[in-house]
Amino acid sequence: MTGTGETPDTKGTGQVADAVKGNWVDTIAPAASRPYLRLSRADRPIGTWLLLIPCYWSIATASLMQGTFTIMHLWIAIGCSAGAWLMRGAGCTWNDITDRDFDKAVARTRSRPIPSGQVTVRGAAVWMILQSLIAFAILLTFTWTAIALGICSLLLVCIYPFAKRFTWWPQLFLGLAFNWGALLAWAAVTGTLHWAPVLIYIAGIFWTLFYDTIYAHQDTDDDALIGVKSTARLFGENTSKWLKWFMAASVSFFGAGVVLALAPATNVLQLVVSLGGIWAFGWHLMWQLSRLNIEDPEKCLVIFRSNRNAGLIPVLFLAVAHFV
Template sequence: MNGARVADATGNWVDTRAPSWSRPYLRLSRFDRPIGSWLLLMPCWWSAALAAGIARDASQLLLVIVLFFIGAFVMRGAGCTWNDISDRDLDAQVERTRSRPIPAGQVSVPQAAAFLVAQALIGLVVLLQFNRFAIMTGIASLVIVAVYPFMKRITWWPQVVLGLAFSWGALMGFAVILGRIDATALLLYAGSIAWVIGYDTIYAHQDAEDDALIGVKSTARLFGARTHQALVVFYGLAVVLIGVALALAGARWPAWIGLAAFAGHLVWQIRRLEIGDPALCLRLFKSNRDAGLLLFAGLMVDAVMRAAPI
């Protein structure tokens, strides 16, 4: 049983190199599918770079980037473990998710709960490296993470709640580096939420048929054939809101080039999307890591330039 693979994650290091006993736990954390961790990380890195540019001080930026990397991967793992505990009955009814460790019988619920606590403790150690305001800001995000798995049962907009959770890092960089959350941080957060709604709608089209059968709601089902138009709205909002944040932050040309590259990537996704092709939906969803890295690269160059002595 430990050797069984999750349906939408094959040929990765977990399946081929990790010890057999560890594989179900690594799958609970989605280390066989790290794209979610990268997407959680992007707003953290954006905000850290933008805040460092505002402060004109990049001396701590590399350390913050490393800590955010560790924290994003660990806390995404904890979030996925909680999601799998909460969704174990639904997962058993969906073709893509019925091979996940809990519905497949590879890990019991108490074992998963213990693993969840272990991951949360590692995340707490990372969080304690920051100032008190940042610690409290990070802890506040747990409320959203806790309620997210249940949103698909009660609203057509669970992607909004996911956006609130996955974009929290847009606030954390400001909390860590500047010790505050201001209008610039909130605009970056709002732009990231719009981005998450867009890319997770693409992702949710993989499960639209199964979701309809079992009564799970999503923006993919809500938008249906109008998904392309909806993506124009949400991806457009993402670019505009992030652009306003850059303007308020006094960002220089590298950041704007990064935003233009980010916007171009989102346009490419919309033009390429075929909602009836699950494999393509997954590829386009995963490509958002690259979109996020393009923006981050521009913000990093901008931060370094603004921090350099004149």
């Protein structure tokens, strides 16, 4: 992969190079909305899942700790789902505004709406604000602690696109931003914070370091040419060794958070089922590692996308634990 050559969208359809083939944006969405939906990565839904799943982890754990799942918990899950879609869209729009010059120089990203000329910077800014305002309206239905946490998250969202300019660890900044929902969702359910969601948050950060390092290996050649930093470039051939440590840390912190939340008030079988989900999550990460080839960008993308299933495994087990 190099920084030169034809724009991947050679058919003039506006499709983005790494979008899911046959996605709903490119096939059934109104033509006028497609550039803006592409800005929001609606044609690449994996990012929304990765932003949302830590919310589900906390909602499922907190409701299990409380011993019930109510209509309020259901609304929080729905609100977090909608909010994740909107704020991921707003964040990606902000990222594309700030990265528009870099994106022109990278083969995989030059087909995005701004560098390809589908959307102006001003139009993108208006779209970003609109998404943010709708998400804020949803946030206002949560507790005051959750609202405060939601507002605080904007600082991380604003900083992240610039991280690759000044640190080899931009994936860490992504982890800080992408897993904030673990704290926010817990506060929405309980009205306060606890060490358990903090540990779950840290687990999510290590998970992000794991999957986004894999993702970044798609662009190492282009990133080197234009001077963009990443953990993929930093680790190089030692990537697998680092990923093993990230995997172990994610599973360990996640398990500790669940034990801290559930051990005092949950029956042993519920705790065992919940920890079984975390073990299965770790197994999935090991499966990814066993198939990783950092020299194959297409395989890196496939493995990266598989993290939706990895993250949903603990959610399923925590849900089952409510019934045992």
